[in-house]
Amino acid sequence: MNIQENHDLKSLNSFGLPARARYFCTLDDLGHTVRLRDWQAQHPELPLLFLGGGSNLLFVGDFPGLVVQVRLESLEILEGDSNYNYIRAGAGNNWHRFVRWTIDQGFAGLENLSLIPGTVGAAPMQNIGAYGVELKDCLQSVRAVDWRNGEVRDFSREDCRFGYRDSSFKSVEPDRWLILSVTFALPREPRWKTDYADLRELLEGKALNARVISEAVIALRRSKLPDPAQIGNAGSFFKNPMVSAEQWQTLKAANPAMPGWPQPDGGVKTSAGWLIDQCGWKGRREGDAGTYSKHALVLVNHGNATGAEVWRFAQGIIASVQERFGIRLEPEPRVIGG
Numbered sequence: 001m002n003i004q005e006n007h008d009l010k011s012l013n014s015f016g017l018p019a020r021a022r023y024f025c026t027l028d029d030l031g032h033t034v035r036l037r038d039w040q041a042q043h044p045e046l047p048l049l050f051l052g053g054g055s056n057l058l059f060v061g062d063f064p065g066l067v068v069q070v071r072l073e074s075l076e077i078l079e080g081d082s083n084y085n086y087i088r089a090g091a092g093n094n095w096h097r098f099v100r101w102t103i104d105q106g107f108a109g110l111e112n113l114s115l116i117p118g119t120v121g122a123a124p125m126q127n128i129g130a131y132g133v134e135l136k137d138c139l140q141s142v143r144a145v146d147w148r149n150g151e152v153r154d155f156s157r158e159d160c161r162f163g164y165r166d167s168s169f170k171s172v173e174p175d176r177w178l179i180l181s182v183t184f185a186l187p188r189e190p191r192w193k194t195d196y197a198d199l200r201e202l203l204e205g206k207a208l209n210a211r212v213i214s215e216a217v218i219a220l221r222r223s224k225l226p227d228p229a230q231i232g233n234a235g236s237f238f239k240n241p242m243v244s245a246e247q248w249q250t251l252k253a254a255n256p257a258m259p260g261w262p263q264p265d266g267g268v269k270t271s272a273g274w275l276i277d278q279c280g281w282k283g284r285r286e287g288d289a290g291t292y293s294k295h296a297l298v299l300v301n302h303g304n305a306t307g308a309e310v311w312r313f314a315q316g317i318i319a320s321v322q323e324r325f326g327i328r329l330e331p332e333p334r335v336i337g338g
């Protein structure tokens, strides 16, 4: 275990923002968690950040503590039952490569989540979702170490308290748990989710299987989202906001084209991208910070933006949407140092 000082994080965050970690190490051996906790106990003043692929982070400045990049890459097919195949994947596995590996094994369930950047261990943090499927739909349990006392615990799906882009790891006890692995329950008789209009259209006339759906999802994502290798970004920068049924009626009367999806709790989810577009931010640019030309919800770094510039740009969007619609947008990525 090699702890480095003043480590460059620019290539470790998908926004490509300049930032340095005061201390940095990679964790590729489970046994090293004990030594790492000992090291941290000797430096209690230093904050800690677990890092996966850095695709859901905005570094507004340098990180003044220890960044631990999780690279635990085990993969195990566990004993199945009549309904499910079970797979346990180490937290450091690349998410998309893992999804494709499950498909190569003949398993289904994760195909709609193809091409989401990042790692398996970060996926439960915000209950990643795309094209009508969320991680929680296929998750059996999460194994994590309590950083306070070193105890390992298995969390059931209910324990994780998943919500829309949320979990207890993200919002109830941030930075307490180091996720070591995730166990997936993949159904032996999959029910394909192809309700999204774009996906349905692309799949029309095709015999459905996990690989065909995965390919369609990949094609759609490539046509809509910027590749972080070409242009820095963290995917959708804002969550789709929820409004109460009353607020929705008022908003809809004033803005008949506003999209909305009724929720089980009676509220309505609306589109952050639409709200931002209406406020004239699509494709806008201030210095090297901007929104993507094809998708107002995606903030981008055109090359040399700093995290502070991207964050200031985001604040401008939040203020515009608040002023025009009375809705406060919430960032989806974790803002470090903002």
Ligand SMILES: Cc1cc2nc3c(=O)[nH]c(=O)nc-3n(C[C@H](O)[C@H](O)[C@H](O)COP(=O)(O)OP(=O)(O)OC[C@H]3O[C@@H](n4cnc5c(N)ncnc54)[C@H](O)[C@@H]3O)c2cc1C
Pocket (backbone or CB within 6 Å): 014, 049, 050, 051, 052, 053, 054, 055, 056, 057, 070, 091, 116, 117, 118, 119, 120, 121, 122, 123, 125, 126, 127, 128, 129, 130, 177, 178, 179, 180, 225, 226, 227, 228, 233, 234, 235, 236, 334
């Ligand atoms: C182009 C693009 C498209 C995207 N599309 C989607 C999408 O469709 N749906 C979606 O939900 N998200 C999407 N995202 C966001 C992102 O890919 C996911 O949130 C992903 O799960 C983040 O993984 P990561 O490994 O990069 O996490 P990081 O950015 O490294 O970390 C995110 C959070 O997880 C914590 N964390 C990471 N690993 C661990 C661990 N092992 N234990 C404890 N905490 C940990 C970090 O401390 C941080 O709080 C997109 C991002 C990009 C760039």
